[in-house]
Amino acid sequence: MGRFQVVGATVVDGSGRDPSTTVSVTVEEGRITELGDFSANGERLDAGGLTMTPGLIDAHVHLGLSSLVQPQFSFQISAAEIAADIFATAGAALDAGFTTVRDTGGIDGGVVTAIAKGKVRGPRVLSCGPVQCQTGGHGYYGAEWEPTELWSSHHVPGLCALSMMAGNADELRRNVREAFRRGASFLKLCVTGGVVGGKDRLTDTQFTVEEIAVAVQEAAARGTYVTVHAHNNEGIRNAVEAGARCVEHGTDLDEPTAALMAAHGVALVPTFAVVERLLRDPAAAGLDESARDRVAGVRERMARALAVAKEAGVRIGLGSDLIGPAQDRRGEELGLRAQLETPMDVLVAATKTNAEILGLPEVGVIAPGKQADLVLWKGNPLEDPNIFTDPANAVLVVQSGRVVKDLR
Structure with a gap:
């Protein structure tokens, strides 16, 4: 038209x-x-x-994790099927009213390009490419017996790139430069343990302030920013001190840490939909029952963190963090948030505020x-x-x- x-x-x-x-x-x-x-x-x-x-904006998606997660990690699904699932999820995002998404780990640059060229239906995509994680930290899903250097063989160039591991600041610098070479438009680091994956705990901190600062330096050199996966306050404070601009999840955020975020202009993107899905049926995402145990209590703590952040004046966006093949009802994140805020607040978070967080002034x-x-x-x-x-x-x-x- x-x-x-x-x-x-x-x-x-x-x-x-x-x-x-x-x-x-x-x-x-x-x-x-x-x-x-x-x-x-x-x-x-x-x-x-x-x-x-x-058009709605989802600030935390995983298009590259659109297949059953554990089978994908263990090579039980072909590249063709992974691609089909990614493109189906991208189309479903549009159908749910999401015209822009920020992919926070899992796809390679080829997917972004294919969607941007109109070869497949999908929203506008900003991507960090592979997640940056420390050796053996959150974001690494190889088997215990698998040599760490083989983890990159799980990537499918141009399609999916799950994570890159670094054992020190120099390795991290090399990895983030590689992520930018592949087309990343921002960086994501895991600075605490997480829910998906059994090798760490939410209370673990990962990467030092000095290491995070290396990624911040490299991002700033390209006019962009670092966001961090973080559940606990020590990890959040490390990231803020290092210069990160956004925190994903923020499950156990307390008042002093929220005040620190507000003072430094650091945004928060809570993620309720994935928690709800894993509590309801982890198998639907291709995960075993341990995922349900690991997410126990997270919903209530994240709700408290949202209230704490709001009180402190933190800029709060919105992200679903959905994983697995059941990503067609992405708007569930808005419905869940509306149980804690006014519907207008939720809509603004999913539109104007998310556009600000993503650095997209034209949407x-x-x-x-x-x-x-x-x-x-x-x-x-x-x-x-x-x-x-x-x-x-x-x-x-x-x-x-x-x-x-x-x-x-």
């Missing part, structure tokens, strides 16, 4: 302002050109009874000059946030002015 106007929708622009029922949205050459009265110049798209929001709100990333919802998700959880409620999805889904 070249030039068109969307009329009749209740418009929630992502800024936090009250919805408008009297505004038409004009789109031309992929951008929003005007908010105002309807003009007969251009195609009319009638959206009466629907609610318009900006995240409905305003003249912005990229035309728009979703029309059946019903009003501010009144019923569970509307976000069902992709069938995303009646029409527009990405950069192009209709990519239409159920009207």
Whole structure:
């Protein structure tokens, strides 16, 4: 579509302002050109009874982990099937109303390129490429008997790259430079233990301040940033001291650490959907029952961390962290967050705030000059946030002015 106007929708622009029922949205050459009265110049798209929001943004995805996780790690799934699962997940993200995602580990640059060229359906993707982890730390999923140097053989060049291990600062510097060579647009380090993987605990800290600072230095040299997987306060404080700009999960965040994050402008991306899924059925993600045990109590602690961060004035985004083949209901993250915040707060986190965290000033709100990333919802998700959880409620999805889904 070249030039068109969307009329009749209740418009929630992502800024936090009250919805408008009297505004038409004009789109031309992929951008929003005007908010105002309807003009007969251009195609009319009638959206009466629907609610318009900006395209949603998921700040923590794993497209490269779209197959059953443990079988993928142990070579029981072919590259062809892994690719099919990745591309199905990318398309499902669009269908759920997500026009932009930040992949925080698992895909290689070829997937980003294939989606950007339109060869497969998918959202706009920013990727860190392989996760950076310390030797034997979170992000390493090889068997105990497997020599560490063979771990890179689990990568499928151009398709998936799970993690790169470093035993010291020099090795980390080499690895992050390699990640950038492969097309990474930011870096992710694991600085504490995690839920998926049995070789560490959430209380473990990984990488020293000096090592994290090496990655920060390399990222800054390319005009980008470091985000960290971190569950405990010591790991978060190490990352903040080293200059990281974002924290993923933040499960046990306390008041002093939240204040430190706020003082340094460090953002937080909580991830509730993956916790809910693993509590419900770890086998659906290709994990054994130990994953359920490791995630016990995380939901409640992450909810407390969210409240602590909010009170401290930390910028808070939104991420699902879904893994495995069941990634079609990505909007469940918004429904879960709406149990802890207002639906408007949640929508702003998933649009305007996430765009700020990702460094994408041209998306995240409905305003003249912005990229035309728009979703029309059946019903009003501010009144019923569970509307976000069902992709069938995303009646029409527009990405950069192009209709990519239409159920009207």
